[in-house]
Amino acid sequence: MKKIIILKLLLLQTLLVFGQKDFPLNTLTWSISSPWQNASKITLNPINEKKTQIIDGNSIIYSKAPNSSIVSAIKLQDLKLKFYILQSKSGNAKLNLGDNLSLIFDMNSNDTFGAILKNNETIIKPLAEAKRKEGLWQKVELVLSLTGLNGIPVIEKVILNDLLIHSNVLLPNLKSTNGSLSFTNQTGLLAFKDFEYIGFEKKKPISISNLTYTLEETYNADRSFESKKQEKVSGKSAALTTDIPNNFNKYILHYKGDLTVEKDAMYGFTLEHQGTGKLLIDGEQVVGSGEYLYRNPISGLKEIKAGKHSFEYIYHPIYWRPVFGIEVSGADFRPYGLNDPKTLPTRQLEGGIFIDNVESKAKTIRSFLNFNETKLTKVISVGTPEKIHYSFDLDNGSLLQVWKGKFADVTQMWHERGEPQLLYPSGLLTVLNDEIPFFELSNEVQPKSDVYTEFVNTGYDLDEGGVPTYSYNWKNANFTQKFSPSNGGLFCEITSNQNLKFGYTIAISNEITKLSDNLYKVDNFYIEINEKAKVYIKEINGKYYLRTNLTGKIAYTLTW
Template sequence: MKQYMLLCSLILLVCSCKEDPEVIFTQAAVKKEEKKKSLSYLPFTQIELNDLGGFKPTGENWIIVGDVISDRKTKRTVTFSEGTGIILNKNDQEKEKNKNLYTPFEHGDIELELDVMVPVGSNSGLYFQGRYEVQIYDSWKVKKPKYVDMGGIYQRWDKEAPKGKEGYEGTSPRVNAAKAPGLWQHLKVIFHAAKFNKAGKKTKNAWFEEVWLNGVLVQENVELTGPTRGGGTNADEKPRGPLMIQGDHGPVAFKNIKYKLYEDNKLKISNLVRTEYKHSGKTIGNLDTIAKVSEEKAKVLSFSDVTSKRERKMVAFSGTLSVPKSGDYLFASQTTGIAELYLNKKKAFRFKGSRDEFGFNTVTLEKGNIPFTVVYNQHAPWARGCNLFVEGPEMKAYSLFEGVKKGAGEFDPLKGIIVEPKDKPVMQRSFVNHKDQKHTHAISVGTPQGVHYSYNLATGSLLKVWRGSFLNTTHMWLSRGFKQLGEPVGFAIAMHGDLEFAPLETENTPWPIPLPENKGFKQLGYELDASRMPTFSYQLGKTVITNTFTVPEGSRQLNKSITVSKGKNLWHKIADGENIKELPDNIYVVNNESYYVDLSGNELKATIRNIDGKDELLIKVPDGDSKINYSIIW
């Protein structure tokens, strides 16, 4: 029996905050002025893929190409076109002639980012220092990932152990964040090399600080007692070694390879003095004109004694910074009060923010000693906290404050208050972040099959889809709440999030955006079917549009069925991205978020157009009544 939620939904929309504007059709997209963003990290070193010159000489299985397409139904199959920007392992030689790929540089501690495409059933790996492997594998349909799966840290191997017990250690990813084969996936790895004393004796094991796959933290602080299988023995461990990409296990493609090499560089602090000021204002002002409450020598730089108490207080630390290497240094501050940093008696940084924001500033420093002062004004005792991080040449970002680790206190979507569907779908109203914009009239739907989505009720638009656990509501329900956001658990694919239907004067008319004065969009609410899956409805003028979503068993995809009643001169926007390619069988690949759109069951023909440097996938909707069906696969 259908349960109608129209009235409740309308009441919720009327009573909700009005951050989301009403929608109006305009015949020209109005571009928002982009705020100039501060640099949030120092630049990486890019491996140029114009030729193979960025690597040591290798086998004929490795080539530079301009584009790669993988058949998502045929094992270990790739096609490519000429060009530059992608390095492809064809894996088409006789087995012993499919060679691994090595960098000419050797590394100790390193931060590495790259994009990788894995065909169906294929296998590769990233060997840090040629010894410690992060696995690359087609793990799309795996429910419980193991060390052999994408993002896993491969096991070690003892060939002298009894048969069946040779493998040991190895670390599984926290979640399966792998995409469908043939899609570009993003890997980020922070690796620390083993440490040795002057006599060559190992004093500390190698470890992976972080492994991120498609924006999800899948490994954290994993220690390695020695090389993983294929990386040699303990006797082979050294302070440095080349990055190696496995080339003999199957075809694989890479692009956007970049890295940073780190040493144990730090800004050394000395001659530290702590000063407390008699000040209760909301600014800092000229310290020379403010009365001092106390001044004393200090052993550590820390505001913890201030931030741990609910009181107004302004404190400064002054001293000497020893700069180990000339170059650019990036300072990042996170504070709920006001913080200022002075270097060489000049203000280098001022930040007034909130606990979920960072302020950034880059300063060029010369090697040697310089005076510094950092000031924190905790003018609102109910909002407390101050951190200051620095990154520099061969220096990994770290906190200048004693006992603070970068990332400490950051939100972890796998922990906290998790809403999980069991035998029926679950719907949860919340604010939803989409492409750095908070949507207040949003609802998220979780299914027992583990495929979930968020939908914008204010514009009738699909915002994001994901698979895994459903929704983290910690920011909504813990204590008084914070940001009121429902956060996907696991990696999410962001859809375009714009209006999904609009009239266009010509095929080249820019897609319209919502404007506040609209009176043409009317939300009609949603209704539940017998399984409690919702169908959403809204009205554009005289046209009524419904959206129904279903999830097939055993796959990571969301089926979308749209009905249009009394349509007139409408277009439907399915996707946009940096580029969209048509594949056989009416399937398209969208290469910003990197997902497939399967239109094979649809009678209407889609069109790819490029507007302002961005591809859009559109369908011209016939006048009258019509249906549009397609699947989103990732």
């Protein structure tokens, strides 16, 4: 098998709108009239759309009428949008960004779902396939700049289901951007919810002035920030900068000044630095960290009244080159920096190591994996030529996550020392769980078994296609699990050498819906039972478990 490792340059995104981490967006209101309606829940059966269940309420807006449109209550402008849409299998809809610019959501096309339509004739296809199956909620994020680059409108980013599908798309010769933000449902069912936005105005409502600084030498880079207790360097500064003449090797830089705010509002502040830093307003810390950060942005929010406030910024460069920046964001303006731009230079282009495609046979990679804020250390990830991939916890025997499309980002495994040893999925991801799936029928709420002495992985074997079968021993019984690509999903086969004693957890979720005798919707994916099995839903400690008795061999297919 030819080994394909693609080395790429990750282009730096010059527009930082998605850099603001925590600032809450505004809720967008819509004027509802027939055929558009409200609902609290929509459950769509992907096999039989006639069995779609709709519960009255106010959190969802939907229409089943062809060629029906709904217009938002805001004026079209420079915008950041975030929302979720749901469509039936026959669904075809557009999000209209004025009269001559749209995003296409056609469930019958992977190539054009999420495509940009300009002047009703030019289609700009997405960079990646990121469409979920019909009846599942699709997450959409978008940033539009009508003022653009040198007057040329630009779609800065479109992110679909957490995958970047458009980046800095210039729109020359766009006939006009007149009109409103609206949806057009052309065929099938279209529903949307949680529509939020920020409308950007050209303003900078917060400024700093009357800056003074104190520069104090420290003994070393220790977190105690111990001072040498000698004469300090102090003075006035026209801007937040590290460009202060001194002979210190290690130091703390402490700025003080005035922060002038134009109106009462909630504001977001994002720090990016090499070292440690913290921001205080009126003596209260808004954001900061004592951890050593290498340009990892951290954010905080603060409600601030109009007028003048005290401002402090304390920075310690540790052992890296001095670099820092302070960005402010709000509900009606673009994020901008309060620091001297030279103090936060453009990042260097970072190299990336990717395995985009797997040829001939499945490829297995052992790695660490960040999962639910825990670093798992015995994980195997399997990529297949069919572009259906998964990660599996060898200790717990749990299917952690599945994804489709490109395989993996292995930069942190194979670049230089590869110290983090972390693998990241590159495609459309669905996260599952890390619990041991096997249980005794006589004790369904049993505590977790010890994976070294009780529930023990006895190895795995590869078939001719390179796909592993995992073996386990527990309570004098043997179990196997195998996961293979099948019809755009993952076919899962489970065996046991003892009947009527053990069960298997197929899925865990906050919500599980039975759509038919053999089809279940679990959060944002489907489980189809492929063989006759006694499947049931059980609630344990506020979570729902889709389970079955282990009677020899069971099989199911997971699709998303």
